[in-house]
Amino acid sequence: MKEKRILIVGAGALGSSFLDSISGEFSKVGIFDGDIITKDNLKTQPFYEGCNFEIPLSKAEFAANKMGEKDKTSEYVFYNRYFMERDEDILKEYDYVIDFTDNLKSRLVINKAAVNKGIPAVFASINEKEVFLYFYNDGNACFNCIYRNSNGKVKEGCDSIISPLSDKTISFIKDNILSFIKDKIYGGSVRILNISKGKEMSVNINKDPQCEECSKHSFKIDDSALIQVCAAGIKFSSNTHIDLKRASEKIKGSKVAGDYLFSKNDGKSILISSEGDFLFTGYELKEARELLSFLKQ
Ligand SMILES: [Zn+2]
Known part of the structure; x- marks a missing residue:
């Protein structure tokens, strides 16, 4: 300790x-x-x-x-x-x-x-x-x-x-x-x-599914969230802690290693850090946004 x-x-x-x-x-x-x-x-x-x-x-x-x-x-x-x-x-x-x-x-x-x-x-x-x-x-x-x-x-x-x-x-x-x-x-x-x-x-005490603070917090994305389109792909900083285990249940074929989640298929890849940074490679901006809102649910 x-x-x-x-x-x-x-x-x-x-x-x-x-x-x-x-x-x-x-x-x-x-x-x-x-x-x-x-x-x-x-x-x-x-x-x-x-x-x-x-x-x-x-x-x-x-x-x-x-x-x-x-x-x-x-x-x-x-x-x-x-x-x-x-x-x-x-x-x-x-x-x-x-x-x-x-x-x-x-x-x-x-x-x-x-x-x-x-x-x-x-x-x-x-x-x-x-x-x-x-x-x-x-x-x-x-x-x-x-x-x-x-x-x-x-x-x-x-x-x-x-x-x-x-x-x-x-x-x-x-x-x-x-x-x-x-x-x-x-x-x-x-x-x-x-x-x-x-x-x-x-x-x-049981968790309250209606709680404003902790329910779905894993994908709560606040106003300071930032999307950048750069050479490596589409970067998204959510400025929030991400529950990678839960995220991996939503993304087929993804793997969690340490502080990162990684998924690759059809020339597209997703990298998510537990600190809340996302990198989408091979995705259109619209697709990336859709994926983010799916992860937020
Ligand atoms: Zn709560």
């Missing part, structure tokens, strides 16, 4: 406790948070003790420096801002994104980015009674699937934290997230800890 890179979004009570517990576990840890540290934070976030408050200091920067001092085997990178849609590409530099914002708007933005980039994600949430961990990976229910079907049951909980998290809560969060990264917990599942009883529960 040491070679894995994770992006932590939100370094409040949940995020800072998790961060403090993963020293030496990853090769690179990114920390996103737009907040500055206040004296009030110390009541629930002991991680920030040692901040001198002489100058305003961002949580993300303090956290990255503190962890970097403590753990010389991992690289800590900070982003002292809130995660927005424009930050989607940053996910390409990580293998997992862990959302501790516990804020619905941010959560949906992070979910969308994770789905678009095909990056597994964990969404952590807490209220006075329970801790929730939602696990997402490609092909399974995303957070938006859960939200769409929650009938208002998905709530934001951060404000309800009035004391530092207990050791039991921190180890529940850490152990489950590490299990997910070791492929021992599947995407589409939710783990719940009842704080007062100390009981753990697991629930599986």
Whole structure:
């Protein structure tokens, strides 16, 4: 697991406790948070003790420096801002994104980015009674699937934290997230800890075929998609992750090798990369467009 890179979004009570517990576990840890540290934070976030408050200091920067001092085997990178849609590409530099914002708007933005980039994600949430961990990976229910079907049951909980998290809560969060990264917990599942009883529960969530974010996302082609006609053929950049296995089921006689799908017949060939680049050789523009819309379905 040491070679894995994770992006932590939100370094409040949940995020800072998790961060403090993963020293030496990853090769690179990114920390996103737009907040500055206040004296009030110390009541629930002991991680920030040692901040001198002489100058305003961002949580993300303090956290990255503190962890970097403590753990010389991992690289800590900070982003002292809130995660927005424009930050989607940053996910390409990580293998997992862990959302501790516990804020619905941010959560949906992070979910969308994770789905678009095909990056597994964990969404952590807490209220006075329970801790929730939602696990997402490609092909399974995303957070938006859960939200769409929650009938208002998905709530934001951060404000309800009035004391530092207990050791039991921190180890529940850490152990489950590490299990997910070791492929021992599947995407589409939710783990719940009842704080007062100390009981753990697991629930599986089905993918919602109507979900705006994850259904058919493999062939979602956005406005920045680009078609170029060049000497090598017709190039098309969809700017989206492609599920090559699914694409190969649609293209007769195609083969998937590593990050590419390849198909050749009657002097025509198709090359598709998992990063979303297509090359059609021997095709007319009209044919290529038809093929693309067929793949999109
Ligand atoms: Zn979904």
